[in-house]
Amino acid sequence: MSSLVATPMQLVALPLAPEPQESLAGFLCRVAHWNVIHRPWDFVGGVVRWPPVVLRSEALQQLPISLGVDRAVFDRAFRQSHTPGFGSRMMIWGRRRISPASLRQSPYHRTHWQVRALRFCPESWQILIDQCPACDEYLTWFTRSVDRCQSCDADLQHAEAPYVPEEYRRELSLVAQLVTEPPPAPASIDFGPLTAPELFELIVIAGRCLRPSREVASPMQAVESLLGGLRLIQGFPTSVRELARAKANRAEHSFFRRLACHANYRQGRLKAALQALGSPRPATLGMQRLREARLAQGFMTIRELAAKLRIERADLRRLIDVGVLGERAARGRHRACDWFSSEDAGQVESFLKGRVSATAWARRMSLTVVDVRNLLSAGLLSEPSEMARVAFSGLQLDAEIAVKLESELAALATPVADLSGWIPVKQALRRWGGGYKPWAALLSAALSRYLPGGLALPEGMDLRIGDAWISQEALECLSGEAGSQGRMSVVPPDAFARYRPATLSWGEVEEVLNCYPADVARVLAMGFIRRTGSNDDANFDAASVEEFAVSYVSQLEISALAEIPSRMVGHKLRGTGLERTETGFWRRTGLSEILAALATHPVVPG
Structure with a gap:
């Protein structure tokens, strides 16, 4: 019984020894639980704040005596993670983080669970949780037992959490060694004369520069960010040089800017390591480097692309706005159209060739736009896609259908050297009275080979529909003076349907x-x-x-x-x-x- 009586300066009746890698806050909670003390923070009252983050000299002297622990054992267990310096900056103590699977194996809290950037337990490979699954409250350190929720007293050993994928574990074990094992750092990760905590922080910074915190929305994404930092460090300098040669539409990879910002807030060896990591940063920055890189890759500015396509820049911007090139990532309010690849040029060129202005086609064929509307209403021509109709003002035609009609008429047209006895089509159409001329009916008759003699063109002249000639026999046939097809007449306005001018x-x-x-x-x-x-x-x-x-x-x-x-x-x-x-x-x-x-x-x- 005498062994259970506390000494005057000892506050516990049942002293316990720290477990390997146990956190000080977790150790104090475990001691309080075994000694039925409801407020474990009373152990450090007046010495350090709760939970204990940094142990100064007075705390290192008083706490071992209060807990009945050998000073050397206490110092060896908690000096690395809880004394002033580099190690304490990596920790986060605002919330209690745990691994349910590891607690089921050994019910004590590990120090590395509170390492800010280490979101998994290296023992169980389980993602750490900091929220009670029963009441959704965040876990705090105002508890007497680390495996219980301070709000609802739920048993956290039975909580569920995802695990790190198998393919990540071999590489991540190297990172975990930097915080779970004593120095030196693993030989497989070499980046100059850095301590294990410094090397760990370098990996964390590299991962955050590759993937900023605003893009990390889940613990698993944080694990992937840490893995990305490790691979970048292991692949240095080749990995960083590849970032310097990145072909994205930006002046330089954002990794270098973020890395320089982190280096400004570091000192000593870590600062030097960060500067060395960013040394492949391109010497030429800004728009000049971007222009050189884009030109070297065969990209074109909007001015160059417009000149190549022989259109105005405003027209090209309108094509982009209607979606000819799909969704484009904008850089600011005016830079959605900065650079274009040869594929972009081909896509726009194909789109332009797929339609033709009705006015331009009518002029080339020696017709009027009203005549073209007549051909559209009769189905001899058709309109292009919805996108083309939105992108271009005025009536548009499907270029493929227009070319097909031209080729069919050109194949039927007969070159004639002596046109005596032939009548110009425009003159013949006047015979059908005032109104819209029946070009669709005339061309349909020619295409169906109903028109005697077909169409004639002056010898050596390319096809221009409005300048074609027909024979006297064809005129009589169309006028109803011969044949059985009846007299051709002008086109009533209602026959144009939606193409009515x-x-x-x-x-x-x-x-x-x-x-x-x-x-x-x-x-x-x-x-x-x-x-x-x-x-x-x-x-x-x-x-x-x-x-x-x-x-x-x-x-x-x-x-x-x-x-x-x-x-x-x-x-x-x-x-x-x-x-x-x-x-x-x-x-x-x-x-x-x-x-x-x-x-x-x-x-x-x-």
Whole structure:
């Protein structure tokens, strides 16, 4: 019984010896639990704060006596992790971290569980937990037993936690040796004259520079960050040189900037090691290095790509905005379009070649945009993808379909040296009256080989649909004078469906009314047709032009129907009472009388 009586300075009746790698706070909790002391922090009251982080000389003298532990044993157990210096900075004591699997094997708290960057237990390879699975409260040190929750008294030995993958363990065991075993550092990790704690901190810093803390959202990601730092140190200098040659769209790898920042807050050997680790940092920084690197890799600026594609930079930016190149990582508000690879150039070029402006195609084919709309409504042409329609203003065509139509018509067109006996298509189409010309019906007849003689082109001329010729026999067939297909007529506005034009250009008005520019100016001045705006460049209102075409017939249309020169129409009608109106046109209701008069009435001399 006398052995159980405490000495005057000893505070416990049952002194215990520290376990290997046991933390001081865990040791005090274990001693308090065995001696039924409810407040383990009373052991250090007035000496150090709870939980004890740093042991100064007075604490090293008083605590061994209070706990009944040999001074040498106590000093050997806790000096490395709890004395002022490098080791204590690696620790975190705000929360209690445990490994349930290790507690089931030996119910005491290990010091290395509190190492800030070591998020796993090297004994069980289990991820450490700092939160009670029963009540979700964070574990603190205000407890009498390290394997119990201070809030709900749940047994933490039965808590579940994930384990480090098998393929990581061999490498991570080298890192764990730096904090669980006495010096020196493992020979497999050599980075100059560093102590084991210094080398561990170097690995931690390297991992954080590769993967900043804002990207580490889970303990497993923290383990992967530590592994990345180890591999970088083991692969130095090759591993760091590869970062210096990184091809990402940035002036330099962010690793070097973060590393320099960490080096500013370190001293001595560790500072020198951090500076050596960052020594492969590229000498040329900023945009100049970025430009040199990108040009060496064959990248192009937006100016260079626009010049290669022969488009404006604003047009190229618009293509990027609509998603032609997919999602692009922006660097600031104005740098989403900085650098482009040859693959990007090919992708944009392919997109551009996949569509063609209806205006440009109509001009090349010697047609009007209204004629193109007629071909679209009939299905001979089609529009491109939704993205192309958004990216480009104005009516667009699918380039592949347009090229296919051109090739089919070119194969059918016959080069003719002597065009006597042939009639220009545009002149022939005037015979069908004022309105939208039936180009779709005419080309469909040619493609189906219904058109006698097909289409003819002047010898040596490339295909221009509007400049084609047809034979007299074909004209008679289309007019209903031969064959059984019936008379071709102008296209009603409703037949255009969603392609119906709302406005017409000056040239399109001339085609619809079969007239000269002076005739258009005259009827515009008289108010028979209207512009859509007040300026002279505004287009014409299509409805007013359509209405006028239904009511009036022009000199050119009469000339085509009567098959006489247009200048002869007025002379032959002089004195017949069939005079033109003040508009310069004749009433369409009297067209049959006009044609009859032209057929019988001789020319009256001037």
